[in-house]
Amino acid sequence: MNLALTWRLLKGGGRRGMLGTWLTLGAVAVSTALLLFAIAANFAFQARADRGAWRNPVPASSGAVAIEASRYDFVRGRAISVVDLAALGKQAPAPPPGLPRFPRPGETWLSPALAELARQLPADQFAARYPHQAGVLGDEALIHPGELVAVVGRAPDDPAMTAARSEDWIVSQAPVRVASLAGAPSQDATNYQALAVVAGVLMVVPLLVFGGAAARLTVARRDQRLAALRLVGATPGQVVGMTVAEAVMVALAGALTGTVAYVLAAPLLARIEMQGGPWFAGDVFPPPWVFAAVLVAVPLLVGLSAVAGLRRVVVSPLGVAKRETPPALRAVRVVALLAALVMFPLLTRGAGVAIIGTALALVFLCVNLVGPWVVGLIGRITAGTARGPARLLAGRRLVDDPRSAWRTVSGVALTGFVAGFIGLLSPAVLDQPPAGPPQLRVLAPAGQVEQVARQARERLRESGLTATVKPDKSLVVATLGGAADDAALDRARTALAGLVPGRTPTTPSDDKRFGDQLLADVRVGTVVVLAVSFLVAIASSGITAMSSVLDRRQTYGLLRLAGTPLELLDRARRAETLIPLTVMGGGAILVGVFCAMPFMIGGMSTAGAVTLAGCVVVGFAGVIGAGALSRPLLRAVTADPAPRPD
Incomplete structure (x- = not known):
């Protein structure tokens, strides 16, 4: 019965009611697609670490079957990973990944890209270094497509396997007796995985906040409708059931849409170059259980967020119907943020990546928690100091519903935290190659x-x-x-x-190639994280701005009937967004900078300062542009200002 009634109310909401439903669906779709991207990045780096583990030998305590050593060679300015292998005993051990058999002494196996270079270049420029090429390595042996890898078979007494090597890990790895070629992820791979976890936190937390906010889109219209049902006899259980059913239906459709969008975009995402190359197609597709978990978790989150906002409808439906101003938020939210900031340096000092990621997520959530309280305070100050009707309307609206106003600017504010954190850590300009003859x-x-x-x-x-x-x-x-x-x-x-x-x-x-490569990859990661964050922020601002207009269409209609010019309403709406955005965006940037300070080496680089400045400009421009898209909707809802029965 509840499900049928919910479906009827959902369809019977009219054109503007359905527009609100489509906005919620779009918000959930964007959140789901970007959430899958953030999760898939961690699985992708794990897949690379697993494929490259065989090149990082683990010494055998007993029962050694082979000797393994590695080094780097170079051709046309590109690095080649060279792995020297020698079998111990008469029976050849199991081959490394990508090889049909263990290499014999004197023969070489090249990766596809390296084999192609060997065919293209004259022998005296490359191929003569690796004579007796026996075959081509499979993809299982490569970290990324196009990687240059050579596997060279040696005898155990070959000078290359017995001579002392440099202690510089970048240049070579001394010969190691191994019991198998399984190996372990290298320190380099582990560092990338750690950076991926931190980047994932910086992307996932705003997405979860945005996904939760999606459940509160057009909240005023839904609360009015549910309050009316409570007043005519609906039980609290029926109200909760209808809310959950509506939220889950819309969220499931949005989650499916976002999943399809991610699958279609995955081939493009695989072209992002990290660690020297793009990704295999399978790397950017997480396991099937991840897709299933997201399709369950996203509707569940949206449903819980929708239910969390029903307290007033269930307890005081008459107050909702009369549009009474809800009680002010408590200042304990600020105490929670201050406590998180005090604890952050203590928790992250010498801590592992899991602790750092958890601490970042905690600060992130506290910024989101304190946002509505600060917006309400801003509203009281704005209304008290207003010298014109536009600022007075904006201030009263911020006081009346600070949560709704915060949802409009929260995306950019949280992105300011991301920009403040990773912008401060952006690497400086890479050194130029030395001048003079090589x-x-x-x-x-x-x-x-x-x-x-x-x-x-x-x-x-x-x-x-x-x-x-x-x-x-x-x-x-x-x-x-x-x-x-x-x-x-x-x-x-x-x-x-x-x-x-x-x-x-x-x-x-x-x-110094590999240090430069890491800095370049950090830059790419910074661009990717900021791009995702700004996409969430701008989508959030645009969707919530349109939703806010739909929520207040009756209020706007009554103001128009009272003679308020449309331009004045639009100025008030812009002030309602830009005033809290300026305060909260700047505050979030400062919080991000504070959290980044324990990880700084030296002062802020020019790249970091430029990143922060660019984020401020893009953030404001994005919110202003997103808000401008809702102006035609404001004109439409005030074109016929007569009060509507809904």
Whole structure:
């Protein structure tokens, strides 16, 4: 009975009633799609960590079956992950992922992209480094499509597997005896997973807030309707049941729409480059149980949020019907935020990523909790200091319903927190490559610097390259002369390959490549998180602004009947948004900056300052633009100002 009545009331709400339903559905769809993206990012980094784990060997306590070592090589300015493998014993161990068998001594397996480069480039620029190519690696061995990987088979007594290697983990990993090639996620992969968790919190919390707010769209219209039903005899249980049924029906349709939107957008999301390349299509699709959980959790959240707002309807339906101003919010909300800010530095000092993520989420939620209270305070100040009718109307509206006003600006305010947090941590401009002719450096064994330098001169001369080779402490430095381009540099790399077993000739740029890559990825992550946050913020502002007009259409109609100009109503509506936005947006940015301070290294970078300034401009422009979209709706609801029976 309740379900049938709910469906009838939902359909019988008229064109404007259905518009409110469509706004709620759209809000839930946006929230669901972006929630899936935030969750999928964590699974995607986990998938990469799992695929690359075999390159990070775990030493065997006993029963070693193979020796594994790794290093980096370079071609055309791109890094190559080189894994050296040697079987112990007569029986070959299980092969690493992506290989049909364990590599034999002397043979090489290349990733598809690297094999293509080997075919395109002259042999003296690359292929000569890895003769006897036996096949192509499968995708299971690669972190991302297009990754350059080489697996080289060695004998256990090969100098590359016995010689001492550099202690610099960026350049090489010393040979390790292993019981299997399962390995463990590298420290690099673990760092990316930690950053993904923090980014997920920064995206998910605003989405949950937005999803909960979606249940409160057109809340005044629904409360009036339910209060009328209570006054004619509906029981509290029937009111709650109809509310849950309506919210869940709309939310489920929105969640399904958002899921379909995410599935359609996934191929585009897979093109976002991180860790040196894009993603496999399967990486951006979380397990099926995640889709099922989201389709259950989102309608449940919307239903609970809708029920949470029914107290006045159930307890005092006459007050709702008479549009009495609800009691003021309590200042304990501010105490909760202050307590969270005091505890944040204590909780996050030396803590793991789970604690940091939880602390961020707590502060996030406290900012959302204190928002309506601050908006109500702003409304009292605005009304008390008003010198014109527009500001007076705006202030009285903020006092009358601070929760509704907060929903309009909460998206941008919470995005201000995100911008303040990650904007402050934005990396500075990456260093420019060193000027002058390219140099290749090889770390020589102790006492063999002169010998290695002599061999390097001979190899470069035999390759037809002009270079000056000089020893520099434990390094042998080869400076290429003439018009040295990428081709000449790769020829020099090939000529010097294997000069010192297990060690790779590198340029100064190669040695800091991975630090630069991490900074570049942090930049990409910052852009992605801010893009998601602003999409939520602008969608929230636009949808809630239109919903607010629908909620107050009778009030607007009565004001128009009293002779209030439409332009005055529009100015009051803009002031109702921009005044709390200025205060709460600025406050949220300061809270985000405060939370980022424990993680700062040095002062704020220019990139961070530009990010913050850009966020302020985009946030205000987005809210103003979203609010402007609701002006035609305001004109429409006041075109016929006669009071309506609903």
